[in-house]
Every structure is written in C-alpha cells, then in structure tokens.
Amino acid sequence: MRRLGCFPLVPPRALAVEERKNNNSKKKALKILVKAATGEGSCPRARACRGGACLGAQGRAIWRAGCCETPAAEAAVSWPVSRETQGGPDVGAGSLAGAQITSETKEVPENQPADIPCSAFRSQSSNPRIEWKFQKGSSLVLFYYGGQLTEPYKTRVRFSPTVIHFATVTRADTGKYICEVVGDNSQIAKSEVNLIVQVPPSKPVAHVPTSATIGSKALLRCTETDASPPPTFQWYKNSMLMPADPKTSLTFKNSSYSLDSTTGVLTFEPVSSFDTGDYYCEASNNVGSPQRSEAIHMEASEVNVGGIVAAVVVLLMVLALVAFGVWFAYTRGFFSSDTTSKKVIYSQPSHRSEGEFKQTSSFLV
Known part of the structure; x- marks a missing residue:
C-alpha cells in the first residue's frame, strides 16, 4: 500500500x-x-x-x-x-520522510559510567547529520551540534555515531536525551532515551505536631529531597508499620487516617485518643537501603474546658483590680491639675532718723 x-x-x-x-x-x-x-x-x-x-x-x-x-x-x-x-x-x-521516533528508559547508578544509544542512526547513511539535545523539565540545550560536543560535556562525554559514553553520571544528568539524524534524501529519524540516575534516599524529616486536639484534624508530613527515582514513604507508630487502611489492622482499627505513600502525608481526621504515640517515617526507592526519620511524640488530648474557664476568671479579676486602682487614685486627687502659688514681695528698709518710728517694710502675700 x-x-x-x-x-x-x-x-x-x-x-x-x-x-x-x-x-x-x-x-x-x-x-x-x-x-x-x-x-x-x-x-x-x-x-x-x-x-x-x-x-x-x-x-x-x-x-x-x-x-x-x-x-x-x-x-x-x-x-x-x-x-x-x-x-x-x-x-x-x-x-x-516522516520522522521515526523511538523511546526507551535507562537507569544507571550515580557515579557509574553510562552509554546512551542513538537508535535513530543507520549505518547505510553515507553522510548523516547528527544532533543531540538534552531536555530537563522545560529546559532544552544542545548537547552535540555541528560535529562537536558543547560545554560542559567536552571533558565528560565521548561521542560516536551510535552512542554517547559518559565516564560517570551524576544526579544532575537525569533527563531526556534526544538524538536526531538527517540521512540521505533528507530523511529524518529521532530516538529518545530517558536517563534516570539512581540515587539512594537520604535521611527523611518527619513533621509531626507535638499535640493534637481530639476531634480535630492533624497533618503529619515526611520529606526527602535527594532520592532518584523519587521515593515512596511509610509511617510507623510506636515502631509498628501503619497499613494504608487502618481498618485492616487490629492495632489501628480505632484510628481514622489516610496515608499517601507518594507524597508522604499522613492525615488524621478526626484525631482520637488512640492516636497518641511516637511517629517516624521511612523513605525507600529500591536504590540502597531505606532511611528512617527521627521519632516525634504526638499527644492527643481533650479540650481543657476547666483551664479555659480559669483563665477567663483570672483575666476578669485583673481587670477589676485595675479599675479599682484608677477609681481610688482619682478620688484622692492624684489626677487633679489645680495648684496655687504664692508670691512674696519684700521691700528694703529706708533710712530714718533716730527716735522716729515708721513702718518701713511689709510682706505681701
């Protein structure tokens, strides 16, 4: 056809x-x-x-x-x-010719050599033009162009028409490698290799509230940033593995929680008295050994109504004492601004003859 x-x-x-x-x-x-x-x-x-x-x-x-x-x-x-x-x-x-595209995934441990094949290359082409591109997220850079490797790959990669060879790979090399070949009669072929550089998980961090009110919602999170491919998470309470569905376990059937193994989020809704305990999480990705976080204690408690009432009473007493003090000071005149001043005028005595009496000075108040 x-x-x-x-x-x-x-x-x-x-x-x-x-x-x-x-x-x-x-x-x-x-x-x-x-x-x-x-x-x-x-x-x-x-x-x-x-x-x-x-x-x-x-x-x-x-x-x-x-x-x-x-x-x-x-x-x-x-x-x-x-x-x-x-x-x-x-x-x-x-x-x-219509572009032919092949795709494959390759996983290589970190710090190990890696070969990325160019399946698009056909040996029968007399003088093909080959280009390599590296894509990571939304970023796309030329890897091999114009018959030579670009920076910073010149010292790390060895090129041949059928494969590019990394002496060692790091976690930064994880991404998609695209090989484009333009052969005889301008026929185009393309191959893609998704490279995953395997990195074991590091020690995760558990975010656990130290206290939670019974009947409310509590959120526990587990985070890990180094693993490649991304890890999955598990939670432990008092050193016992928590199942995804608490109703399937006699130990956790009185708890109401949901567990997302991909994001590492453990949600209690609502919190019950059975949820008091020591919690830690574990991250694993089948590369190296699983890693566990530090354990953190969470206390589930009722709302302390008596404490709230006592605090309100104490606050009202303090306000009453302050009001009484202001009233007492006002009645005693501590807040009055009227003051009187007295002016004294003194006149010097004048010269007078002997035997003559005369008032020569006075005080005016």
Missing part, C-alpha cells in the same frame, strides 16, 4: 501566474514559496515538506505546520502531492 507524500514544488513561473489571481494575503505566502523552490530565503528545498506534513486534496495540498516552518504561509499555499511507500525513495529532492 502506498502513502501520499510531497512532489517537487511548483516552478516559480507557474506560481507567479497564480499569484496575480489571489488576494493580497495569498500573494505574500506564494512569494515565500517561490523562494523555497529556488533554494533562497528561510525555506530550503530540503525542508519544504519536513515530516511529510502535506495533505492531498484533489491533486493539491495545503500548507501545514512543519512545512518550511513559515507561519505566514500555513493557511494559504498549496502544491501537487504524492507519496512513496515507507522506506522507499522520495519523489523530489525537496521532501523528507
């Missing part, structure tokens, strides 16, 4: 005739296609039908994303189409 592909592009002269019949938007798109047919501009013949993205419609084809990677032309340009059988020769030098 044969499948449709892309014929050589329409000659520039024929496109020029069609250009005069179209509206302004289509004229612009056809000019781009003329450049593609002549090997000019940003759309060389080798990329005109990348990925076999041209779909036939009555002997014509519509422009699809991936062909020439020119957004302005996606909705306006058409050309004749046909396809050869998979693996057969392409009709026209401007077409590419």
